Amino acid sequence: MTVLVLTSAQDVTADLVVAELHEQGVPLVRFDPADLPGEVALSTEYVRGEFRGYLSTGGRVASVDALRSVWVRRPGGAAAHAEEPSAWLAEETDHALYGMLDSTDARWMNHPSAAARARRKTWQMRVAHRSGFPVPATLVTTYPAMARRFAEQYRHVVVKSVSGKSPGDPPMALPTTLVPPDADFSGVAAGPTLFQRYIAKRADIRLTSIGDTHFAARKTAEAGQVDGRFGDTGHSWQPVDVPPQVARAVERYKRHASLAYGAFDFAEEEQTGTWWFLECNQGGQFGFVELDTGQPLARTVAEWLAAEPG
Structure with a gap:
């Protein structure tokens, strides 16, 4: 076959x-x-x-x-x-x-219909919470007053793209950025904007889930770092064990989302070590993690694809 x-x-x-x-x-x-x-x-x-x-x-x-x-x-x-x-x-x-x-x-x-739904960050937040992940307070709004109130309540918030990369050619990556509580939020009325409580982190976590197998990697963050995708911290990805409660939440999330593959991003909180859910990319890259860690991600994907249909 x-x-x-x-x-x-x-x-x-x-x-x-x-x-x-x-x-x-x-x-x-x-x-x-x-x-x-x-x-x-x-x-x-x-x-x-x-x-x-x-x-x-x-x-x-x-x-x-x-x-x-x-x-x-x-x-x-x-x-x-x-x-x-x-x-x-x-x-x-x-x-x-x-x-x-x-x-x-x-x-x-993953199936295209499941993948299309899984890309929606507002849907992801709800599913992540129901699956048992700690999820930072999040707001998507076109109301400037709501954005201002959210920033005043949490003091340290970030702004993100709702959909990911822009549709330009080539697409432009939009970094996650800290927003001060006294910022001008009037521009929010021009389009839906995603705000999230900032998690002061000591590391970024990438968990690659392939079928029933989960691989986690950890990359030490610099003090005050916001978006781990940009800038060179001088640290590489290192393999790390997956806590049992995180593994259970991943499995619940994937069942609810009908995903066979998911690349989960977490912020490891500076003080408590809690893995805060940031997003799940249903088509996320894994080559950079395998290159640093030696984890057999490509082989595990190949083995899943090669298995006979159940």
């Missing part, structure tokens, strides 16, 4: 897993939905109750009813690279491809 990998051509993280699958002798097909139609072709039919479907790319043909798993990493939009792209063609192609794949018994990491 075959593993299908949907991602862009420049995805180095996917390259690591593909190499592991090749080493294990697992048949796989990799392509970017942006190349369909064009470099990628599909055909599916439902005749007298029987379903048959085929995908081809680079001279290789895969029968979709023989797929064991589908890894949706960081694919482009359907038909984005077509000779004459259009919103209509993108919608038609998206329905044809994912409708066909939904008709299989393959396992997903």
Whole structure:
């Protein structure tokens, strides 16, 4: 049976897993939905109750009813690279491809509908709280007065993007930034803004959950550091044990979110050592953690993808 990998051509993280699958002798097909139609072709039919479907790319043909798993990493939009792209063609192609794949018994990491919901930070906060994580007080608002009141109440707050990176080309990363309580909050009325109580931290934690296996890594933070993604602290990621209560919360979160993979970010509080939930990235990178820690993340993803459907 075959593993299908949907991602862009420049995805180095996917390259690591593909190499592991090749080493294990697992048949796989990799392509970017942006190349369909064009470099990628599909055909599916439902005749007298029987379903048959085929995908081809680079001279290789895969029968979709023989797929064991589908890894949706960081694919482009359907038909984005077509000779004459259009919103209509993108919608038609998206329905044809994912409708066909939904008709299989393959396992997903992660299913597009689950992934779309899991990206919404406001939804994440609610699920994280219900799963048992400590979650910093959070406000998403277009009311300047609400923003001002929140900042006055918690004194030390940060502002974040609600959706993540901007949609520019190339996308611009928006750092988490401290906001003083006497700031001018009038601009909040122009668009939804996410504020969160600032957690003074001694370390950043990245927990990579793959199926039933959890790997945690810790990176010491500098005093007063706000966003661990930016700047060089002089520290590298180090492996760390996952506390049992955190593991249980991760498993509850993933069940509720219908995720097979999640990259969880925590702030380890300076005084208490509590792991405060910041977000779960359903398609988060893990190559940088494996490079520093030696944790077998790519191999574990490959093993999950290679397992026979249950």
